[in-house]
Amino acid sequence: xxxxxxxxxxxxxxxxxxxxxxxxxxxxxxxxxxxxxxxxxxxxxxxxxxxxxxxxxxxxxxxxxxxxxxxxxxxxxxxxxxxxxxxxxxxxxxxxxxxxxxxxxxxxxxxxxxxxxxxxxxxxxxxxxxxxxxxxxxxxxxxxxxxxxxxxxxxxxxxxxxxxxxxxxxxxxxxxxxxxxxxxxxxxxxxxxxxxxxxxxxxxxxxxxxxxxxxxxxxxxxxxxxxxxxxxxxxxxxxxxxxxxxxxxxxxxxxxxxxxxxxxxxxxxxxxxxxxxxxxxxxxxxxxxxxxxxxxxxxxxxxxxxxxxxxxxxxxxxxxxxxxxxxxxxxxxxxxxxxxxxxxxxxxxxxxxxxxxxxxxxxxxxxxxxxxxxxxxxxxxxxxxxxxxxxxxxxxxxxxxxxxxxxxxxxxxxxxxxxxxxxxxxxxxxxxxxxxxxxxxxxxxxxxxxxxxxxxxxxxxxxxxxxxxxxxxxxxx
Numbered sequence: 001x002x003x004x005x006x007x008x009x010x011x012x013x014x015x016x017x018x019x020x021x022x023x024x025x026x027x028x029x030x031x032x033x034x035x036x037x038x039x040x041x042x043x044x045x046x047x048x049x050x051x052x053x054x055x056x057x058x059x060x061x062x063x064x065x066x067x068x069x070x071x072x073x074x075x076x077x078x079x080x081x082x083x084x085x086x087x088x089x090x091x092x093x094x095x096x097x098x099x100x101x102x103x104x105x106x107x108x109x110x111x112x113x114x115x116x117x118x119x120x121x122x123x124x125x126x127x128x129x130x131x132x133x134x135x136x137x138x139x140x141x142x143x144x145x146x147x148x149x150x151x152x153x154x155x156x157x158x159x160x161x162x163x164x165x166x167x168x169x170x171x172x173x174x175x176x177x178x179x180x181x182x183x184x185x186x187x188x189x190x191x192x193x194x195x196x197x198x199x200x201x202x203x204x205x206x207x208x209x210x211x212x213x214x215x216x217x218x219x220x221x222x223x224x225x226x227x228x229x230x231x232x233x234x235x236x237x238x239x240x241x242x243x244x245x246x247x248x249x250x251x252x253x254x255x256x257x258x259x260x261x262x263x264x265x266x267x268x269x270x271x272x273x274x275x276x277x278x279x280x281x282x283x284x285x286x287x288x289x290x291x292x293x294x295x296x297x298x299x300x301x302x303x304x305x306x307x308x309x310x311x312x313x314x315x316x317x318x319x320x321x322x323x324x325x326x327x328x329x330x331x332x333x334x335x336x337x338x339x340x341x342x343x344x345x346x347x348x349x350x351x352x353x354x355x356x357x358x359x360x361x362x363x364x365x366x367x368x369x370x371x372x373x374x375x376x377x378x379x380x381x382x383x384x385x386x387x388x389x390x391x392x393x394x395x396x397x398x399x400x401x402x403x404x405x406x407x408x409x410x411x412x413x414x415x416x417x418x419x420x421x422x423x424x425x426x427x428x429x430x431x432x433x434x435x436x437x438x439x440x441x442x443x444x445x446x447x448x449x450x451x452x453x454x455x456x457x458x459x460x461x462x463x464x465x466x467x468x469x470x471x472x473x474x475x476x477x
Contacts (some may be wrong), residue, residue: 026312051138052412053141053377054068054137056134057134058091059133060089060124060126066455070412075423076416077441077444078455082446084416088382089348092302093114095144095304097473100254108312110288111244125150130149130156131149131156144253145246146244147246148242150241154237164247164252167252168257168289168291170229172289173229177221177228180221183223186383188211241260242258243258252294256290275348302380303373304382305383305384313372325371325372332367333367335347343356343357366388367394369396372400378397383413383414385416386402386422387418387419390422398425424467427463436464439459441459441463442455442456
């Protein structure tokens with residue numbers, strides 16, 4: 001092994017994860033992979049981690065305009081219906097665009113799930129907005145932007161968005177035309193086989209005529225390819241119900257398209273009708289189509305506890321990671337003993353009880369879910385109301401583990417809460433650890449005279465001083 005790399009690997013092994021980011025920055029290491037002997041763990045450095053530096057949201061659900069320079073721990077507080085969930089969802093959608101709009105650690109669709117639980121795609125965009133725009137600047141100064149449109153607003157798209165959508169639809173059209181050509185070729189082959197065995201003159205003439213028609217259609221695909229492609233793209237565009245277009249550093253990254261369940265088309269002339277029926281298009285649509293235009297930035301990895309099965313997350317862990325998670329959980333939950341093959345083993349005064357993971361309490365699952373995303377490389381973790389179903393005694397431990405992860409793994413948390421106990425535990429632990437300046441609070445509220453949403457940003461120290469006032473914002477409707 002290269003002596004320099006061996007030295008770096010040894011230092012990292014000795015210092016542990018707390019000093020990893022600092023050492024990386026000090027030595028200006030970029031994309032170095034250090035493979036050491038079996039007595040040392042494998043260490044991988046991939047340059048600057050991509051946590052969020054600033055986020056902007058316009059026109060997503062309840063949010064008209066929102067801007068926030070993020071800290072390491074960002075907490076949204078406020079009464080019901082003040083936009084907290086909208087902000088979490090918008091950020092999750094933005095980051096999911098780097099992973100074909102899925103939760104990268106579980107592979108589950110995020111955008112489709114949010115549309116389902118919110119009653120439809122039309123409810124993802126503010127009624128007063130032409131489109132929803134979510135953008136962010138990363139710690140490494142790269143930018144990410146996602147714009148979402150409903151069918152009625154597609155004509156108002158910029159030329160750039162129209163081109164991105166057209167290129168995505170073109171991919172569908174090209175695949176559909178390829179299937180049409182293959183279907184034609186197969187039909188021609190079958191007619192030729194039948195024709196060779198037919199002796200009746202009348203029947204041969206019918207088969208010959210039909211074969212010539214099929215061959216004519218096949219030739220048309222090669223002679224008039226561009227016009228057929230444009231026709232097919234425009235035809236598919238009429239079916240678009242919702243579109244989300246994402247850009248990384250202002251270059252098209254990915255697209256998510258949801259189609260209407262029925263297809264309608266207006267034929268203006270007899271020639272147009274004739275062309276439509278001559279071309280054997282296959283109108284077999286999925287409900288959604290997702291594509292990537294370029295390689296996904298590998299360092300933008302997140303986890304959103306908005307959708308996702310815990311079992312899928314745990315299945316991603318290797319043996320070493322799983323052992324680390326279980327050891328951590330044993331320190332928090334004294335009666336927890338083990339997790340094996342989808343079941344949890346509890347030890348109640350030396351009486352073992354084995355139950356499926358899905359049958360355990362949601363508070364226990366929340367604790368079990370906390371560490372795996374970090375071990376799997378997530379740098380941004382989004383959690384809605386982490387205190388839900390948590391016993392008050394676990395809230396203090398939960399907030400403490402969050403702060404330890406920020407310090408040890410340089411991750412970023414974006415959470416919402418309705419719990420004064422959780423706020424108090426988080427601030428107290430942060431003060432004791434000397435990291436209270438790593439926390440930022442966003443107090444969300446509504447002007448009831450106008451119905452407009454607004455927000456106020458507080459530092460960790462300010463939040464500590466106004467703890468009881470913040471608690472008041474958590475109560476009420």
